[in-house]
Amino acid sequence: xxxxxxxxxxxxxxxxxxxxxxxxxxxxxxxxxxxxxxxxxxxxxxxxxxxxxxxxxxxxxxxxxxxxxxxxxxxxxxxxxxxxxxxxxxxxxxxxxxxxxxxxxxxxxxxxxxxxxxxxxxxxxxxxxxxxxxxxxxxxxxxxxxxxxxxxxxxxxxxxxxxxxxxxxxxxxxxxxxxxxxxxxxxxxxxxxxxxxxxxxxxxxxxxxxxxxxxxxxxxxxxxxxxxxxxxxxxxxxxxxxxxxxxxxxxxxxxxxxxxxxxxxxxxxxxxxxxxxx
Amino acid sequence: xxxxxxxxxxxxxxxxxxxxxxxxxxxxxxxxxxxxxxxxxxxxxxxxxxxxxxxxxxxxxxxxxxxxxxxxxxxxxxxxxxxxxxxxxxxxxxxxxxxxxxxxxxxxxxxxxxxxxxxxxxxxxxxxxxxxxxxxxxxxxxxxxxxxxxxxxxxxxxxxxxxxxxxxxxxxxxxxxxxxxxxxxxxxxxxxxxxxxxxxxxxxxxxxxxxxxxxxxxx
Numbered sequence: 159x160x161x162x163x164x165x166x167x168x169x170x171x172x173x174x175x176x177x178x179x180x181x182x183x184x185x186x187x188x189x190x191x192x193x194x195x196x197x198x199x200x201x202x203x204x205x206x207x208x209x210x211x212x213x214x215x216x217x218x219x220x221x222x223x224x225x226x227x228x229x230x231x232x233x234x235x236x237x238x239x240x241x242x243x244x245x246x247x248x249x250x251x252x253x254x255x256x257x258x259x260x261x262x263x264x265x266x267x268x269x270x271x272x273x274x275x276x277x278x279x280x281x282x283x284x285x286x287x288x289x290x291x292x293x294x295x296x297x298x299x300x301x302x303x304x305x306x307x308x309x310x311x312x313x314x315x316x317x318x319x320x321x322x323x324x325x326x327x328x329x330x331x332x333x334x335x336x337x338x339x340x341x342x343x344x345x346x347x348x349x350x351x352x353x354x355x356x357x358x359x360x361x362x363x364x365x366x367x368x369x370x371x372x373x374x375x376x377x378x379x380x381x382x383x384x385x386x387x388x389x390x391x392x393x394x395x396x397x398x399x400x401x402x403x404x405x406x407x408x409x410x411x412x413x414x415x416x417x418x419x420x421x422x423x424x425x426x427x428x429x430x431x432x433x434x435x436x
Numbered sequence: 437x438x439x440x441x442x443x444x445x446x447x448x449x450x451x452x453x454x455x456x457x458x459x460x461x462x463x464x465x466x467x468x469x470x471x472x473x474x475x476x477x478x479x480x481x482x483x484x485x486x487x488x489x490x491x492x493x494x495x496x497x498x499x500x501x502x503x504x505x506x507x508x509x510x511x512x513x514x515x516x517x518x519x520x521x522x523x524x525x526x527x528x529x530x531x532x533x534x535x536x537x538x539x540x541x542x543x544x545x546x547x548x549x550x551x552x553x554x555x556x557x558x559x560x561x562x563x564x565x566x567x568x569x570x571x572x573x574x575x576x577x578x579x580x581x582x583x584x585x586x587x588x589x590x591x592x593x594x595x596x597x598x599x600x601x602x603x604x605x606x607x608x609x610x611x612x613x614x615x616x617x618x619x620x621x622x623x624x625x626x627x628x629x630x631x632x633x634x635x636x637x638x639x640x641x642x643x644x645x646x647x648x649x650x651x652x653x654x655x
């Protein structure tokens with residue numbers, strides 16, 4: 159299976175919400191819009207406060223706030239997201255709180271799965287008590303989930319999103335290959351803590367500080383798997399950032415927190431990349 | 437037709453309202469409804485929200501310098517921003533008053549201009565410029581004034597510190613609306629970062645607010 163994107167730029171799951179940023183993006187400049195992670199059950203998200211920013215980072219503890227797969231399937235079927243499907247290829251992001259939930263949500267997504275060009279499984283959210291990062295710490299459990307999901311979503315382009323915690327990216331990429339998945343997203347946020355006047359915020363760090371870490375992750379996986387589809391994520395703010403990731407082996411680049419700095423950044427990155435390649 | 441615009445704005449005039457709060461008067465006219473806000477790019481990793489307002493006939497912002505990002509903003513003449521964001525505030529019937537801090541004086545001006553409300557400025561600091569509204573300086577004078585006007589209006593919309601908003605709500609009760617501030621990243625409902633806990637569950641300041649009924653809020 160091959161995923162051909164019309165642009166190497168994608169909106170990352172999480173910061174991009176459910177398509178809101180398309181108000182600012184020329185659809186032709188975007189390869190894919192990855193939706194916010196949907197879980198089996200609805201999640202109200204983490205207790206506020208959820209966010210702080212420094213110059214080079216954002217820390218968040220959103221906690222996968224989402225309506226749950228049942229409501230989401232109904233919403234897709236009723237046309238709620240047609241405005242998005244009409245403009246841009248969309249990737250579904252799925253997550254869970256237990257191995258069974260990761261499998262069950264795959265089954266529940268079947269009625270709408272053809273609307274998406276791929277599914278990205280979030281194996282790395284740091285802001286939920288169970289699931290996310292907790293899943294990857296047990297290789298047998300992770301493998302069991304990935305084998306089962308592959309079996310349920312037989313014809314779907316499956317991408318596994320990993321961070322750098324709980325598993326080495328080299329091992330994670332081997333798992334992707336061994337279980338017949340199609341691609342890998344590297345990296346997710348990294349757990350951090352920030353002191354505020356009112357206390358501490360424990361959450362996931364994103365932003366420019368992640369770029370050298372993400373670059374190394376992409377580089378190592380590309381060295382190991384020459385033909386694996388790799389989406390890079392972490393600290394892309396300029397055309398040079400995107401080009402650097404593509405140079406070390408990424409097939410596409412996700413933009414997340416940079417949208418908070420400039421909601422029109424995708425268009426500017428696309429233009430910058432075009433200038434560099436001409 | 438886009439709901440929001442991401443554009444460059446120009447500051448044609450700035451002056452100090454207090455020792456840490458500036459009024460930035462924009463060259464551009466922005467279409468907005470009172471209660472809506474603008475997100476402004478700055479050296480930090482997220483844009484910062486400011487409620488849209490007027491000063492006289494001009495679109496204007498009030499910016500309190502709280503740190504590096506706001507200090508940078510008040511010193512620029514050209515800014516990148518997206519707007520208008522948030523849920524417009526549609527007041528109830530009757531006569532209202534906007535009770536504002538220096539950092540929301542321009543919001544008070546918009547309530548006066550669009551809805552004909554009275555405006556009261558409450559400040560802990562000396563006001564350094566002439567304003568066309570009554571003002572009270574200090575907590576004690578503010579408290580006396582709120583007790584004095586209690587019952588005199590059909591609604592009260594308060595835009596200031598949480599302590600100021602709580603005092604007005606506790607004193608006046610029914611008919612009080614408050615403008616909430618929470619750290620934001622997107623301003624458009626995508627990231628879910630500006631969540632607050634209300635008596636009706638989790639809400640998001642950028643899309644459900646920023647102005648809420650006082651009786652919805654856990655003060």
